[in-house]
Amino acid sequence: MFKRLPVPFIFILAAGFVLGSLMVLETVIPYLYWGELEEFVWHRSALPHFINYMFWPFLVPWIYVVSSRYQIGKGASMSDRLATVFFSLLIPFAHEFFTTLIYFSLLASLNIFYFQPDTWELIQAAFPGVFIGRIVEFWIIYGLFAAFDYYKKYKDKQAELGRIEAQLNRTKLEVLKMQLQPHFLFNALNTISSLMDIDVKKAQQVTARLGDLLRGILEHDSRVFVTLEEELGYVRTYLEIEHVRFEDRLSYRFEIEEGISGHQVPLLIVQTLVENAIKHGVAMVSRPVTILVKAFREGSVLVVQVKDDGKGCDAEQVDVFSKGIVLQNTRGRLKEQYKGQASMKVDCQPGKGFEVILRIPKQPLL
Amino acid sequence: MRTIKTIVVDDEVLGRSRVKKLLEEIDPVQLIGEGRNGDEAIELIIAYRPDLVFLDVEMPDRNGFQVLERIPESERPFIIFVTAHDRFALKAFDVQAVDFLHKP
Numbered sequence: 001m002f003k004r005l006p007v008p009f010i011f012i013l014a015a016g017f018v019l020g021s022l023m024v025l026e027t028v029i030p031y032l033y034w035g036e037l038e039e040f041v042w043h044r045s046a047l048p049h050f051i052n053y054m055f056w057p058f059l060v061p062w063i064y065v066v067s068s069r070y071q072i073g074k075g076a077s078m079s080d081r082l083a084t085v086f087f088s089l090l091i092p093f094a095h096e097f098f099t100t101l102i103y104f105s106l107l108a109s110l111n112i113f114y115f116q117p118d119t120w121e122l123i124q125a126a127f128p129g130v131f132i133g134r135i136v137e138f139w140i141i142y143g144l145f146a147a148f149d150y151y152k153k154y155k156d157k158q159a160e161l162g163r164i165e166a167q168l169n170r171t172k173l174e175v176l177k178m179q180l181q182p183h184f185l186f187n188a189l190n191t192i193s194s195l196m197d198i199d200v201k202k203a204q205q206v207t208a209r210l211g212d213l214l215r216g217i218l219e220h221d222s223r224v225f226v227t228l229e230e231e232l233g234y235v236r237t238y239l240e241i242e243h244v245r246f247e248d249r250l251s252y253r254f255e256i257e258e259g260i261s262g263h264q265v266p267l268l269i270v271q272t273l274v275e276n277a278i279k280h281g282v283a284m285v286s287r288p289v290t291i292l293v294k295a296f297r298e299g300s301v302l303v304v305q306v307k308d309d310g311k312g313c314d315a316e317q318v319d320v321f322s323k324g325i326v327l328q329n330t331r332g333r334l335k336e337q338y339k340g341q342a343s344m345k346v347d348c349q350p351g352k353g354f355e356v357i358l359r360i361p362k363q364p365l366l
Numbered sequence: 367m368r369t370i371k372t373i374v375v376d377d378e379v380l381g382r383s384r385v386k387k388l389l390e391e392i393d394p395v396q397l398i399g400e401g402r403n404g405d406e407a408i409e410l411i412i413a414y415r416p417d418l419v420f421l422d423v424e425m426p427d428r429n430g431f432q433v434l435e436r437i438p439e440s441e442r443p444f445i446i447f448v449t450a451h452d453r454f455a456l457k458a459f460d461v462q463a464v465d466f467l468h469k470p
Contacts, residue, residue, distance in 0.1 A: 186450040190469045194380035197387040247379050286377065286403045286426045 005064055006148050012057045020053030043112050048103060055099050059091055060141060066091075067145040088142070092134030096127070169224050169337065184238075184275065191245045206244050213237045217268065224337070228295060228302065229261035235271050235293060242278055250282050250289060257296040265302070265360055266333055273306040273356050276326045281310030281354055289353075302360045309353040322346045327356070334358070370394050373410050375401040375433075376422040376448065381469065385420050385448065404428025408436050416443045420467065423449040423458075434461050 005012070024046040031040040040046075066087045070080040100123060107113035188210050195203035217234060232254065239252050274291060282289045294305040313321055321327065327346060334342040338361055347355040372395050376382045382400050389395045398414050401407045403425050411419060411433075423430040430447055447458040450469040458466045 186469070190384075190450055191380055193469075194378075194384035198380075198383050245378055245380060249377075283377070283424070284426045 004068075005061060006145075006152070009057070009061070012060050016053045016055075016057040020050040023049035023053060043107060043110075047106070048099075051099050051103055051106075052095075055095060055102070056137065056141070059095055062087075062091055063138065063141050064145050067142050067149065088135060088138050092131060092138045095134050095138075096131055165336070166224070169333075187245060188241050191241065195244070202244065206241055209237050209241050213241070223267060225264045226267050227261060228256075228263045228265050228304075231265050231267065231270050232256065232261075232293070232295075234268070235274050238271055238274065239291070242282075246278075246282055248288055249286070250278070250291070252291040252293070255292065255294040255296075260295060260297050260302060263297075263302045263360070263362065265304070266337055269330060269333065269358065269360075270304055270306065272326050272330060273358075276324070276356075277306055277308040277310070277354065280321075281308035285310045298359070300362045302358075302362070304358040304360065305355065307353060307355040312350050312353045313348040314350050318346060318348045321348060321354070330356075330358075334360070368394065369396040370418050371396055371398045371414065371416045372418045372420070373397075373399045373401065373407070373414065373416045373443075374420045375403075375407040375410070375425070375430075376420075377402055377425040378422075381422060381448070384469075385467075389420075404430070404433045407433045411437055411443060412441075415441070418444045418446065420446050420448050423447055423451070423454045431457065431461060 027045045027049065028037075028040060028042075031037045066084060070083045070087075071077070072081050072084050104113070104115055104119075108115065188206070192203050192206050192210070195206060213234060216237075236254070239250075243250050243252070270293065274293065277291050281291070289308055289310045292305070292307045294303075294307070296303055327344070331344050334344055341361045343359045345357045345359075347357070372389060374382050374385045374389070374397065376385065382402075386397060386400070389397060395418075398416060399410045401410050404427055407419070407421060407430075408428075410416070421430040421433060430449075434442065434445065442462075445461075445463045446465045446467055447454065447463050448467045448469060452468075455466050
């Protein structure tokens with residue numbers, strides 16, 4: 001039964017000893033202060049306190065059993081409440097009974113005091129007062145356990161919520177991967193198929209790069225977060241494949257500040273923005289378009305910018321584009337993973353392209 | 367043997383190359399031009415009056431269906447749409463395309 005206690009029994013015993021000693025000190029100090037220590041009757045003033053507090057630890061496991069087994073809070077049954085009230089009387093009574101027995105036995109064994117005919121009457125007279133004291137002590141200990149139990153349930157619930165949230169994020173990531181797969185695969189396979197007729201070596205290179213990318217993202221990477229360096233590695237491979245498809249119509253540039261490669265970012269967060277820029281910025285325009293991927297640090301925040309110089313949009317269209325699936329997903333992921341500490345800004349001007357700026361704190365707040 | 371004057375329209379070079387390569391193996395087909403977007407497709411169709419056009423659906427500025435809207439029905443050549451996406455198949459036959467070529 002002791003094993004079930006939330007704290008080791010030895011600590012409870014030590015707490016009883018400390019409290020008992022403090023009570024003894026409290027009774028001794030006035031005598032010390034007035035220099036009347038010789039008048040201090042230790043077995044009358046100090047010993048009962050000490051026995052009282054040293055005996056509680058042996059009843060604490062029972063109180064813990066009562067607090068765990070019977071509920072008294074909102075929604076508790078009447079039988080549970082009655083059982084708790086019953087034990088809140090029984091345990092203090094048992095405490096008083098045994099400590100009285102121990103007290104008088106000790107006094108007798110030390111030849112200090114013997115049970116007299118009128119002692120029983122003295123005990124009866126003192127009983128109501130001390131019994132109420134024991135009941136109060138019972139509820140204090142019970143309250144400590146209830147508080148601990150509440151705290152433990154709160155922590156368990158938090159941990160459970162964390163697990164559910166992490167699972168949700170992993171599921172969303174899987175959905176994201178599945179969204180990436182078909183569209184990109186169609187185009188990449190089409191590129192390879194077309195290359196087979198005119199440049200077999202290049203077709204082999206693209207196949208290898210596609211294999212690298214899919215192996216990395218779909219097979220090996222079940223993480224929710226990766227370093228910026230790993231994420232940009234995926235983006236580079238993706239752009240290399242798309243460059244073969246669009247040739248001169250697509251060029252790209254990376255401007256990455258030194259020393260930020262280890263910053264954690266959500267997996268595929270930059271890749272999806274680049275894919276979006278290709279879909280709306282490059283594929284929809286005949287002239288050559290450049291995609292710029294820029295990353296730098298502002299204090300402890302990582303700023304990532306994905307910009308294209310495609311046909312852009314007017315002020316009214318910014319809202320419409322911002323509500324596209326990719327940008328909405330990105331905004332949602334940042335909100336969940338960084339609890340509002342991360343942000344996404346969309347800027348778009350006619351003829352000047354489309355720009356998305358992410359601000360990502362150092363640590364996710366899952 | 368009568369030749370089939372053909373135009374290939376696709377915004378991606380590789381897409382055009384693939385179709386051209388396939389057409390090389392068919393004798394009566396004579397490739398008379400290729401376009402990179404919807405506007406070029408309209409110009410080529412009006413200027414060269416081809417018998418057959420391999421027309422990409424998704425292109426910048428003007429897609430394959432929008433190209434057809436600009437060509438009077440009486441002057442329309444036979445159209446074979448080329449796309450990677452199944453969802454365009456039904457619409458392609460709605461506008462009387464003769465066939466639908468799947469990429470890749």
